[in-house]
Amino acid sequence: MNKGTILSVDDDENLQIVIGQYLESDGYKVIKASDAHTAMEKAGQHELDVILLDLVLPDGEGLTLIPQLQKETTAGIIVVSGKSDTTEKIVCLEMGADDYITKPFEMRELSARIKAVTRRREPSHDIRAGVSKAKDDLAEKITFEGGWCLDRTQYQLFDAQNKTAELTTGEFKLLEALILSANRALSREHLFDLTRDGEFDAYDRAIDIQIARLRKKLKDDSKAPQIIKTVRGVGYMFCGHVENE
Amino acid sequence: MNKGTILSVDDDENLQIVIGQYLESDGYKVIKASDAHTAMEKAGQHELDVILLDLVLPDGEGLTLIPQLQKETTAGIIVVSGKSDTTEKIVCLEMGADDYITKPFEMRELSARIKAVTRRREPSHDIRAGVSKAKDDLAEKITFEGGWCLDRTQYQLFDAQNKTAELTTGEFKLLEALILSANRALSREHLFDLTRDGEFDAYDRAIDIQIARLRKKLKDDSKAPQIIKTVRGVGYMFCGHVENE
DNA sequence: AAATTTTGTATCATTTGTGTAACATTATTT
DNA sequence: AAATAATGTTACACAAATGATACAAAATTT
Numbered sequence: 243m244n245k246g247t248i249l250s251v252d253d254d255e256n257l258q259i260v261i262g263q264y265l266e267s268d269g270y271k272v273i274k275a276s277d278a279h280t281a282m283e284k285a286g287q288h289e290l291d292v293i294l295l296d297l298v299l300p301d302g303e304g305l306t307l308i309p310q311l312q313k314e315t316t317a318g319i320i321v322v323s324g325k326s327d328t329t330e331k332i333v334c335l336e337m338g339a340d341d342y343i344t345k346p347f348e349m350r351e352l353s354a355r356i357k358a359v360t361r362r363r364e365p366s367h368d369i370r371a372g373v374s375k376a377k378d379d380l381a382e383k384i385t386f387e388g389g390w391c392l393d394r395t396q397y398q399l400f401d402a403q404n405k406t407a408e409l410t411t412g413e414f415k416l417l418e419a420l421i422l423s424a425n426r427a428l429s430r431e432h433l434f435d436l437t438r439d440g441e442f443d444a445y446d447r448a449i450d451i452q453i454a455r456l457r458k459k460l461k462d463d464s465k466a467p468q469i470i471k472t473v474r475g476v477g478y479m480f481c482g483h484v485e486n487e
Numbered sequence: 488m489n490k491g492t493i494l495s496v497d498d499d500e501n502l503q504i505v506i507g508q509y510l511e512s513d514g515y516k517v518i519k520a521s522d523a524h525t526a527m528e529k530a531g532q533h534e535l536d537v538i539l540l541d542l543v544l545p546d547g548e549g550l551t552l553i554p555q556l557q558k559e560t561t562a563g564i565i566v567v568s569g570k571s572d573t574t575e576k577i578v579c580l581e582m583g584a585d586d587y588i589t590k591p592f593e594m595r596e597l598s599a600r601i602k603a604v605t606r607r608r609e610p611s612h613d614i615r616a617g618v619s620k621a622k623d624d625l626a627e628k629i630t631f632e633g634g635w636c637l638d639r640t641q642y643q644l645f646d647a648q649n650k651t652a653e654l655t656t657g658e659f660k661l662l663e664a665l666i667l668s669a670n671r672a673l674s675r676e677h678l679f680d681l682t683r684d685g686e687f688d689a690y691d692r693a694i695d696i697q698i699a700r701l702r703k704k705l706k707d708d709s710k711a712p713q714i715i716k717t718v719r720g721v722g723y724m725f726c727g728h729v730e731n732e
Numbered sequence: 733a734a735a736t737t738t739t740g741t742a743t744c745a746t747t748t749g750t751g752t753a754a755c756a757t758t759a760t761t762t
Numbered sequence: 763a764a765a766t767a768a769t770g771t772t773a774c775a776c777a778a779a780t781g782a783t784a785c786a787a788a789a790t791t792t
Contacts, residue, residue, distance in 0.1 A: 332599040340603065341586070354577040358585060410738055426640040447780085448740060454781065455739095464781065473642050474748070474779065475656035655749060692769085693751055699770060700750095709770060710758085719759070719768070 245269040246291035246360055251281040251307075252322065253299055257345075261294065264349040265356075277301045282310060290317035292356050295339075297321060308337040313435075318359035322347075384421055387469060387482035390460070392421060399459075407459045412437065416452050417460075420470060420480035427473040453478055490514040491536035491605055496526040497567065498544055502590075506539070509594040510601075512671050514729075522546045527555060535562035537601050540584075542566060542575075553582040563604035565597075629666055632714060632727035635705070637666060644704075652704045657682065661697050662705075665715060665725035672718040698723055 248270050250261050255276070262272045273288055275281040278299050285293070293311055297304045308319060318340040323330060331342045340359045343352060384392045389402025397414050399407040409417065419436040420428065430449040434442040453470060456462075462469040471479050493515045495506050500521070507517045518533055520526040523544045530538070538556055542549050553564060563585040568575060576587045585604045588597060629637040634647025642659050644652040654662065664681040665673065675694040679687040698715060701707075707714040716724050 332595055335599040335603040338606075350577050354580040358580040361583075412739070427642050446740090447742095450780065451740070451782095472780070473656070476642055479641065657749070691751090692753095695769065696751075696771090702770095717769070 244271055247271045247273065247288055248292045248294060248356065249273045249275060249281065249284055249288065249290050249317070250294045251275045251278075251299070252294070252296040253277070254296070260349070261352070265353070268353055270356075278307050281307065282314060285311050285314040285317075290315050291360055293317045293319045294322050294352075294356075295319055297323060297334075305333065305337055308334065308339055312338055320352075320355055320359060383486075385485045386421065386424075388460075392418065394418065409456075409459060413452060413456050413459070416449070417456055417480075420478065421484060424480045424482065424484050427476045427479040429477040431477075433477065449478075489516055492516045492518065492533055493537045493539060493601065494518045494520060494526065494529055494533065494535050494562070495539045496520045496523075496544070497539070497541040498522070499541070505594070506597070509598070512669070513598055515601075523552050526552065527559065530556055530559040530562075535560050536605055538562045538564045539567050539597075539601075540564055541568065542579075543569060550578060550582055553579065553584055557583050565600055565604060567592075629729055631666065631669075631729045633705075637663065639663065654701070654704060658697060658701050658704070661694070662701055662725075665723065666729055669725045669727065669729050672721045672724040674722040676722075678722065694723075 245268070248265055250258060250265075250272055251274075252258050252261075253276055258274050258276070262274060265272050273284050273290075275284050276299070278301050281293075281295070281299075293315070295307065295311070297307065299307075308321075311317070311319060319338070320341045320343060321334045321339045322343055322345065323334075334342050341355050343355055382393070382395050384394070386392070390407075391400045391404075392398075392414075393400060397409075397411060399409050399414065399417065401407060415437040416433060419433055428436075430446070431442045433449050434446070453472075454464065457464050457467060457470055460469050467481075469480065469482060471481050473479050490513070493510055495503060495510075495517055496519075497503050497506075498521055503519050503521070507519060510517050518529050518535075520529050521544070523546050526538075526540075526544075538560070540552065540556070542552065544552075553566075556562070556564060564583065565586040565588060566576075566579045566584045567588055567590065568579075569590050579587050586600050588600055627638065627640050629639070631637070635652075636645045636649075637643075637659075638645060642654075642656055644654050644659065644662065646652060660682040661678060664678055673681075675691070676687045676689075678694050679691070699709065702709050702712060702715055705714050714725065714727060716726050718724050
């Protein structure tokens with residue numbers, strides 16, 4: 243009997259043991275992590291149904307962990323917090339957590355909340371039926387303003403004369419990411435995540451430089467850019483009309 | 488703009504009024520019932536998204552009401568209880584309630600929980616470039632009085648001619664915060680918290696200045712403002728009719 | 733491993749955004 | 763209506779964000 247797989251993320255070793263024992267005897271498979279890093283790791287390795295998440299962790303990712311985990315899995319997230327602070331509750335729920343429970347809690351309550359969360363995620367509750375599936379399969383060639391054509395099979399950008407702009411793969415990925423979210427401002431961090439692995443450091447200017455290089459190759463004047471606009475305080479945005487093929 | 492329809496079932500008249508006002512100014516349509524019988528009736532008549540349910544009712548159906556309501560609608564059920572009794576919580580969640588909140592609660596928390604419940608019931612967010620877009624509960628474009636359109640993906644405000652008003656991100660955030668709590672007076676401190684980090688100093692006039700700049704760009708005469716009104720001794724309030732897209 | 737290409741860091745210049753202070757205006761109280 | 767308090771306005775200075783350039787470090791190719 244396996245009711246589902248739960249990832250428990252908490253620093254507190256004793257609590258981990260208690261939770262683990264209870265939930266296992268309840269029929270769940272329990273995976274444990276005691277810091278944000280391993281949490282993300284485990285989330286990538288297992289098919290999770292629910293994540294119990296304490297936001298106070300030694301490598302303290304805190305709130306940002308919620309969207310990160312959601313990117314990695316489709317599991318429900320229950321924030322387990324030491325504080326019963328309304329603002330935090332709200333923020334958590336708004337960031338996408340499914341529920342919020344305050345320590346100390348009774349195991350029975352935790353179990354009930356887990357059930358409630360998993361129940362909601364069952365197909366029967368899913369109202370997705372009839373909703374057009376997101377088009378994952380994107381065009382192989384995308385043309386835009388100025389006769390440019392991004393060829394996603396060749397990893398190259400061609401101009402109106404069909405001459406290659408000699409983009410590097412990094413530049414290509416960045417441009418692709420921008421185009422796929424055209425007319426939407428994207429933060430540097432977001433762009434970083436979309437185009438490469440590793441940790442983004444807030445003072446990292448790498449994206450800026452790459453944008454500058456891209457602009458040059460796109461002949462987009464950075465003083466008054468027409469294609470890649472900078473959104474001050476936010477990041478960059480691809481502007482313009484895009485056509486798929 | 489209609490975020491959804493909520494049925495509030497509670498015996499307490501005052502609470503009903505408070506909840507009703509808050510949620511309505513929040514963009515929900517609110518229907519009220521003060522006993523189990525009318526609750527069932529209303530549930531049959533309307534397309535509900537969320538039901539706020541106090542189980543202590545004059546004709547005291549209590550817990551059995553949960554499955555009955557679920558038979559009638561597909562709305563999410565949030566149990567609003569006077570007791571913070573774990574057993575009751577568990578029973579409610581097990582009977583199929585989606586959430587449980589204990590009186591007294593802050594309206595903000597209630598609002599957040601409603602959002603969380605409705606979010607879960609929404610169709611999946613569109614997945615562009617494999618990135619799950621951080622899904623707000625809110626519209627991407629909000630239009631209001633005078634043909635203005637706040638584009639939350641571009642971080643810009645456009646006028647009726649679709650020309651950008653050149654808001655800075657700070658100004659944008661402030662306007663967004665005001666709009667999202669339209670027709671509700673917000674204190675400077677609250678606005679500060681909503682739009683930036685750090686500590687608010689009571690003698691800080693920064694918000695005033697930013698309001699002034701916003702008004703100018705919105706062509707809102709500060710002598711007789713139509714869009715952002717001053718609420719003396721309190722703060723500011725966005726007035727007007729807002730439409731989501 | 734040398735050469736080449738690609739990417740990142742450091743630095744400085746420039747632009748843009750925002751708070752402060754001082755004063756003007758409007759509202760409220762006396 | 764005077765006095766007071768709250769808010770609006772403006773100019774200015776400072777801070778922060780971004781762009782540009784040169785160079786260093788990786789990564790890739792030869």
